[in-house]
Amino acid sequence: MAKEYKRLNRELVKKGAIIDYYHDTMQVPNGNTAVWDFIDHKGAAACVAVKENGKLVMVRQYRNALERETLEIPAGGINPGEDMRSAALRELEEETGYRAGKSEFLLSIRTTVAFCNERIDIYLAENLIAGKQELDEDEYVDIAEYSLDELLSMIDNGQIQDSKTICALLAYYRKLHS
Amino acid sequence: MAKEYKRLNRELVKKGAIIDYYHDTMQVPNGNTAVWDFIDHKGAAACVAVKENGKLVMVRQYRNALERETLEIPAGGINPGEDMRSAALRELEEETGYRAGKSEFLLSIRTTVAFCNERIDIYLAENLIAGKQELDEDEYVDIAEYSLDELLSMIDNGQIQDSKTICALLAYYRKLHS
Numbered sequence: 534m535a536k537e538y539k540r541l542n543r544e545l546v547k548k549g550a551i552i553d554y555y556h557d558t559m560q561v562p563n564g565n566t567a568v569w570d571f572i573d574h575k576g577a578a579a580c581v582a583v584k585e586n587g588k589l590v591m592v593r594q595y596r597n598a599l600e601r602e603t604l605e606i607p608a609g610g611i612n613p614g615e616d617m618r619s620a621a622l623r624e625l626e627e628e629t630g631y632r633a634g635k636s637e638f639l640l641s642i643r644t645t646v647a648f649c650n651e652r653i654d655i656y657l658a659e660n661l662i663a664g665k666q667e668l669d670e671d672e673y674v675d676i677a678e679y680s681l682d683e684l685l686s687m688i689d690n691g692q693i694q695d696s697k698t699i700c701a702l703l704a705y706y707r708k709l710h711s
Numbered sequence: 712m713a714k715e716y717k718r719l720n721r722e723l724v725k726k727g728a729i730i731d732y733y734h735d736t737m738q739v740p741n742g743n744t745a746v747w748d749f750i751d752h753k754g755a756a757a758c759v760a761v762k763e764n765g766k767l768v769m770v771r772q773y774r775n776a777l778e779r780e781t782l783e784i785p786a787g788g789i790n791p792g793e794d795m796r797s798a799a800l801r802e803l804e805e806e807t808g809y810r811a812g813k814s815e816f817l818l819s820i821r822t823t824v825a826f827c828n829e830r831i832d833i834y835l836a837e838n839l840i841a842g843k844q845e846l847d848e849d850e851y852v853d854i855a856e857y858s859l860d861e862l863l864s865m866i867d868n869g870q871i872q873d874s875k876t877i878c879a880l881l882a883y884y885r886k887l888h889s
Binding site (some may be wrong): 632640643650651685697 | 714718724729730732734739743748749776777781802818822830849851867872875877878888
């Protein structure tokens with residue numbers, strides 16, 4: 534099977550707030566051309582933040598794409614020039630007030646490979662010291678703390694569906710059980 | 712904290728091949744307005760397909776968003792009027808040739824909630840009967856079979872990063888270990 538894909542053109546359709554939308558004109562292996570979607574995202578970082586009592590620090594916020602609030606691990610976009618770990622720990626502190634004394638890389642995900650390059654690196658953050666939330670002007674985030682068992686039940690009953698949060702919680706579960 | 716978000720407008724920017732791009736004008740709780748991205752996706756379904764020898768049936772395909780091939784669980788978009796389970800089993804058969812004698816709901820994910828409504832329902836497919844791949848004209852998919860341990864190692868070393876695949880494999884791992 535010939536597997537030669539060739540991008541003939543990438544056209545910017547529109548720049549957005551956190552993504553940019555492109556049309557890729559692709560030559561597929563049979564010689565046909567097709568226009569495929571491409572969403573460019575600058576990347577993000579996230580934390581599984583675990584307190585000494587074993588509770589995980591989660592955030593609840595409104596998501597216009599789902600028209601509802603979601604429960605997620607703390608996360609946010611990378612600033613220009615910032616490394617992934619620094620971004621993860623900065624977002625943890627801004628969104629929850631917690632500073633982590635210790636952090637460890639857990640895994641890196643690509644959220645939706647069929648049309649988007651978004652990458653999220655996820656860290657385990659421990660030795661947490663409580664501080665003050667520092668949200669952006671238009672940002673509203675509630676903090677909630679749950680045990681891992683409570684969060685796994687929320688995956689099972691569909692209350693947690695966010696993919697980075699599920700990848701992170703199940704990777705942490707596997708780390709504890711292997 | 713006031714938590715009233717209100718969408719003042721949703722403007723179609725451009726229709727795409729598998730997604731449509733919108734700008735949402737949002738009124739945030741402090742009264743400010745902001746334009747947020749919204750990507751509309753029709754939904755998808757996927758399978759963890761396990762053979763009697765314990766090997767999982769995976770697919771490898773080119774992804775223009777990453778400019779490389781990825782190893783993923785079999786998955787694809789929902790056809791109009793199709794239910795999630797039927798879509799998952801149809802995509803399994805089209806992409807790999809395998810028909811499943813037994814299927815069970817595993818979990819439902821939202822791939823990237825900050826800007827997109829894409830939902831993927833993931834099923835465990837078992838009692839597999841080999842058949843013939845039925846790919847679309849411009850679709851090229853290689854089949855590969857691995858043990859769960861091999862796939863978990865590929866998550867650990869970054870060879871597998873696709874979020875639906877990681878959610879699915881870790882959910883299956885947890886199901887086996889709980």
